[in-house]
Amino acid sequence: MSDSPxxxxxxxxxxxxxxxxxxxxxxxxxxGLRALVAGIEKFGDTRLKQIPLLDASGEPDISGANVEVxxxxxxxxxxxxxxxxxxxxxxxxxxxxxxxxxxxYALLGWLLIxxxxxxxxxxWTRLSLLAMGVLYTGLTVGLILLKQDAGISWLAIxxxxxxxxxxxxxxxxxxLTRV
Amino acid sequence: MIPNAxxxxxxxxxxxxxxxxxxxxxxxxxxxxxxxxxxxxxxxAPASAAKTYSANDTLNIALVGIGAQGRVLIDAxxxxxxxxxxxxxxxxxxxxxxxxxxxxxxxxxxxxxADHQEMLAQEKDLDAVIVANKDSYHAxxxxxxxxxxxxxxxxxxMSNTIEGARSMVKTMQETGKLLQIGHQRRSNPRYQVxxxxxxxxxxxxxxxxxxxxxxNRAVSADLGWPNGKALPADILAKYGFDNMNQFRNxxxxxxxxxxxxxxxxxxxxxxFSWFLDANPATVxxxxxxxxxxxxxxxxxxxVIYEFALPQGTARAFYQVQTTTxxxxxxxxxxxxxxxxxxxxxxPKYTTLYREAAAPPWDEFVKRNLLVGQTAAPAAAEAKVDxxxxxxxxxxxxxxxxxxxxHQPHLENFFNAIRGQAKLNCPADExxxxxxxxYKAIESVEKRQLLILKPEDFIA
Numbered sequence: 001m002s003d004s005p006x007x008x009x010x011x012x013x014x015x016x017x018x019x020x021x022x023x024x025x026x027x028x029x030x031x032g033l034r035a036l037v038a039g040i041e042k043f044g045d046t047r048l049k050q051i052p053l054l055d056a057s058g059e060p061d062i063s064g065a066n067v068e069v070x071x072x073x074x075x076x077x078x079x080x081x082x083x084x085x086x087x088x089x090x091x092x093x094x095x096x097x098x099x100x101x102x103x104x105y106a107l108l109g110w111l112l113i114x115x116x117x118x119x120x121x122x123x124w125t126r127l128s129l130l131a132m133g134v135l136y137t138g139l140t141v142g143l144i145l146l147k148q149d150a151g152i153s154w155l156a157i158x159x160x161x162x163x164x165x166x167x168x169x170x171x172x173x174x175x176l177t178r179v
Numbered sequence: 180m181i182p183n184a185x186x187x188x189x190x191x192x193x194x195x196x197x198x199x200x201x202x203x204x205x206x207x208x209x210x211x212x213x214x215x216x217x218x219x220x221x222x223x224a225p226a227s228a229a230k231t232y233s234a235n236d237t238l239n240i241a242l243v244g245i246g247a248q249g250r251v252l253i254d255a256x257x258x259x260x261x262x263x264x265x266x267x268x269x270x271x272x273x274x275x276x277x278x279x280x281x282x283x284x285x286x287x288x289x290x291x292x293a294d295h296q297e298m299l300a301q302e303k304d305l306d307a308v309i310v311a312n313k314d315s316y317h318a319x320x321x322x323x324x325x326x327x328x329x330x331x332x333x334x335x336x337m338s339n340t341i342e343g344a345r346s347m348v349k350t351m352q353e354t355g356k357l358l359q360i361g362h363q364r365r366s367n368p369r370y371q372v373x374x375x376x377x378x379x380x381x382x383x384x385x386x387x388x389x390x391x392x393x394x395n396r397a398v399s400a401d402l403g404w405p406n407g408k409a410l411p412a413d414i415l416a417k418y419g420f421d422n423m424n425q426f427r428n429x430x431x432x433x434x435x436x437x438x439x440x441x442x443x444x445x446x447x448x449x450x451f452s453w454f455l456d457a458n459p460a461t462v463x464x465x466x467x468x469x470x471x472x473x474x475x476x477x478x479x480x481x482v483i484y485e486f487a488l489p490q491g492t493a494r495a496f497y498q499v500q501t502t503t504x505x506x507x508x509x510x511x512x513x514x515x516x517x518x519x520x521x522x523x524x525x526p527k528y529t530t531l532y533r534e535a536a537a538p539p540w541d542e543f544v545k546r547n548l549l550v551g552q553t554a555a556p557a558a559a560e561a562k563v564d565x566x567x568x569x570x571x572x573x574x575x576x577x578x579x580x581x582x583x584x585h586q587p588h589l590e591n592f593f594n595a596i597r598g599q600a601k602l603n604c605p606a607d608e609x610x611x612x613x614x615x616x617y618k619a620i621e622s623v624e625k626r627q628l629l630i631l632k633p634e635d636f637i638a
Contacts, residue, residue, distance in 0.1 A: 050579055053372060053547055061376070065368035067547045067577040 024168040028119050031161060035132060036116025042109035045078040046070045081105035086146075093145045104138065111135055122175020126166060133162040229355065230306070232597040239304050241266040243295050243320055244312030245278035248334055252311055253278065255585040257285050262593055266302050268292040269312070270418060271426075273408040295320050299327040307596060309589075310334060311361075313429045314436045315419070318343035322350040325358060332592045334361040335449075336441045337609055339433070341617050348606045348638035359592040359602050360609035362449045364524060366588035369578040373522055374454050376548055377531070377576075384515025385537065387488065390451055390495035392511035394443040397504035398470070402427040424473075431474035438476025439499045440466065440623075441616055443509070448619070449612040450511040450522065451484065451495045458636045459484035459495070459615050462629050464622040470502045478502060482619045497619075519571070524584050532571035540574060549574040611636040 049071045053061040081087075082105065090096050115135065118128040136158045143151040172178075232238075240262050242249055249269070256264060264287050267278040275291050282289050292298035299305070308324040310317055310333040318338045324331045325347075337344035337360055351358040364370045377383045401424060409423045419434060420426040429435035430442050437445075452458060466480030482497040500506070510523035517537035521530045531549060533540050543549040552573045580587070594600035614636050622629050 050581075051547070053368075053578060055376075056380075061372065063368045063371035063375070063578075065372050065578045066581070068579045069547060069550075069577065 020168060020171045021173050024165065024171045025174065027161060027165040027168065028122070028125065028172070031129070031132065031158075031165060032116045032119030034116070034158070035112045036120065039109045039112030039114075039116060040074065042080060042112070043074045043076060043078050044072060045075070045080075046072050079109055081108040086142075089146055090142050093142075095145060096142060108135075122172065122177065124177050124179055125172050125175055126169050126179060129162055129166050129169065133159055133166075136162065232306075234597055234599055236261070236597060238262045238306040238593055238596060239265045239302070240307050240309060241268065241298060241302060241305055242278070242309045242311065243268040243298075243324075244310065244316075244334075245269045245274040246311065246313075249274075249278070249309075249311040250281075251583075252309055252334075252585055252589070253281060255583045255589055256309070257282075257287075258583060258586055259589055259593065261597075263287065264289055265305065266290045266292060266298050268295050268298045270294075270414070271410060273405065296323060299323060299329070305329055307332065307357075307592070314339040314441070315343070315429075315434060318346050321347050321358065325350045325354045325356045328354070328356065330357040330592070330596050332359045332361065332589065333606075335445050335609065336437050336613055336616065337606065339435065339437045339441070341614070344606075344610050344613060344617075345638045348610050351606045357592070357595055357602055358606040359588070359595070360604050360606055360613075361585070361588065362446060362453075362604045362609060362612065363585045363588035364446060364450060365453060365603040366591045367524065367584065368580060368587065369526065369529065369576055370450070370522060372548065372578050373520060373529075373576060377520065377543070378454060378513070379456075381543060381548070383518050383531065383533075383540065383543070384513060384520060385517030385534075386490045387455065387493050387513055387515040388491065389493060389514040390455070390486075390512060391497070391514075392447040392450065392495070393498045393500075393506060394439075394447060394509040395498070395500040395504055395506045396439075396443075398502050401473070428474070431471070431476050433475045436476070437616070437620065438480075439478065439501050440464075440476075440480045440482070440620055444480070444482070444497060444499050444619070445613055445616045447509070447511050448482075448484075448497055448615050449609075451486070451497070452612045452615060454511075454513060454522075455486050455488060455493060455495075457486045457488055458611060458633070459618075459631055460487045461485040461631060462615065462618045462622050463627070464619040465626070466623040477623060480619070480623060482622070484615065484619075526576075526579075529576055531574040531576070533574065534571060535569045544574070547577055550577040607638055610638045 047070070048068045050066045050068055053063070053065040053067045055061050082090075087105070090101060091098070111131075112135070115128050115132045118124060119132070136155050140152055140155045140159070143155065238261065240256065242253065242256070242264060245253070245267055246269075253264075256262065264282055267275060267282070267289050268291070269275040269278065270293055272293070275293065279289055279291050290298075290302070292301070295308075307330040308320075310320050310324070310331055312320060314336050315338065317333050317336070318340075321331050321333045321337075333347070337347050347358060378387075404423060404427055410420075410426060412422075415421070415423060415426055418426075420429070425432055425435070431438065436442065462482060462484050464480060464482040466477035468474060468477055470478050478501045480499050484495040484497070486493045486495060508523065508525060508528050510521050510525075510528045512519060512521040517534050518540075519532040521528060521532075523529055530552070531540075540549055544551055552575050588603065591600055591603045595602045614631075618629055618631055618635070
């Protein structure tokens with residue numbers, strides 16, 4: 001590697017050691033998966049399925065009994081941005097008018113998936129991190145109004161991680177785009 | 180029974196009042212019921228050769244008694260495949276017409292009879308009879324049907340007298356016909372799995388030391404009847420009823436029924452004996468006509484049984500209250516050193532509780548025998564008194580019944596006729612179970628503890 005500053009790419013300064021690069025990579029991976037899976041989960045639900053009860057040898061029980069077991073499944077029709085209880089409470093908040101919350105709920109799951117994928121692939125990494133921070137901040141506003149301190153703290157940790165990731169973003173590698 | 184035969188032609192699709200009363204007066208059922216011996220004398224001779232059935236045979240069925248329970252059974256029967264209801268029988272024209280019309284709407288044309296003997300004489304292709312009339316008619320009607328070569332499903336209690344119940348077992352044995360008694364919990368897969376897999380195989384409860392069960396119901400008014408639909412006084416008298424109110428509320432009168440201990444208790448006391456696989460060794464009971472002054476049977480009763488089990492004595496308490504619905508519904512509960520099983524026909528009351536010191540039940544959750552419901556709450560937050568033991572983790576039984584509660588028991592009966600199953604509650608076994616009810620009633624009346632002998636339970 002040349003010592004000339006002009007030959008060093010802006011995203012990987014010559015002074016960087018591989019620890020910072022790996023550190024950023026890990027943060028990108030974690031934040032990306034966190035958002036992607038959280039977004040996918042908004043399309044998940046459980047349903048009861050009936051299956052034959054089996055005896056010790058794995059054959060159907062002599063009673064012919066069927067048992068109900070829970071089964072998780074994903075479908076677009078399952079989409080639920082936030083739990084009903086949270087949505088109902090927020091609906092009572094005058095600072096959260098429907099014109100604001102309705103599009104937010106509609107986009108939340110999709111945004112989480114899109115931002116998660118963008119981070120994992122390294123698509124417009126800084127911009128994606130910034131958007132993720134704004135999204136988590138938006139979620140925090142609702143929780144502040146409902147005085148849910150545990151949730152606020154939890155999101156604050158996310159914001160801190162996003163901010164730190166932005167600080168380390170100059171060490172970004174293995175990404176589809178450079179910015 | 181004729182496999183794949185067309186539906187029987189309806190010879191009397193509608194029974195008008197005049198025809199009905201003619202039938203009733205000529206049948207002499209009331210006289211016959213007063214002296215069961217004469218009834219049997221009029222009974223058609225048993226079939227000379229036993230019919231054989233195959234798995235796909237359609238069975239021809241008749242229903243005797245279209246009161247409240249009969250109507251519940253009609254709904255269950257209509258869901259059973261491989262049977263055809265061909266006749267209904269009831270002494271009250273109003274109920275008979277209801278049954279006929281109800282079944283017609285369901286696509287089954289049935290012949291109507293006021294007298295079961297006439298029905299037996301006319302219905303040559305009948306395979307089985309469902310008996311759901313008042314308790315005191317169970318024995319004579321069932322015995323007649325068995326002697327006529329029909330298999331019988333009879334509602335519990337078998338009879339309002341021990342002698343009546345005993346006669347049914349004897350007739351079943353003499354005729355070789357099947358007699359299933361309507362303790363329908365015995366065919367409920369959730370009860371079967373709880374008894375066989377959880378209690379007997381897994382021994383989840385450890386040593387069972389106690390049991391209790393209850394059925395509490397709110398105050399209820401007497402059953403009435405539509406204007407102009409009362410039975411004539413002479414017909415009522417012929418069947419032993421003092422008046423129309425007694426006919427409609429026969430469960431509360433000693434010459435017709437057995438009261439709440441029999442109507443409600445018999446189902447649940449049966450579960451004591453069935454789950455513990457033992458007859459009670461003693462019984463002490465208290466009850467009284469505390470509220471309903473116009474009724475004969477005690478409206479509230481409390482019973483304590485002792486069961487001498489191989490592991491030690493288990494005491495079982497039963498209460499039936501017809502003046503309050505408080506107390507959490509109807510259920511049967513078995514308490515052991517390692518857990519408690521609470522059963523009910525209503526799945527929402529079914530719960531298992533694991534004692535804190537008992538071995539883990541995770542294996543049974545994995546095998547779908549249990550489903551986790553709630554963890555035990557933290558001891559500190561739940562305790563009021565330092566002597567309290569920790570609250571218990573609870574589990575459910577995930578077995579589902581996608582049928583009406585009587586359907587599996589009826590299906591078991593029909594499958595037994597076809598030779599594909601053993602009866603889940605044959606009359607001799609029901610007699611053993613119901614003896615515990617008869618003895619509880621005797622204890623109430625004598626106001627003393629009764630020591631029960633093994634021979635008491637043999638018909």
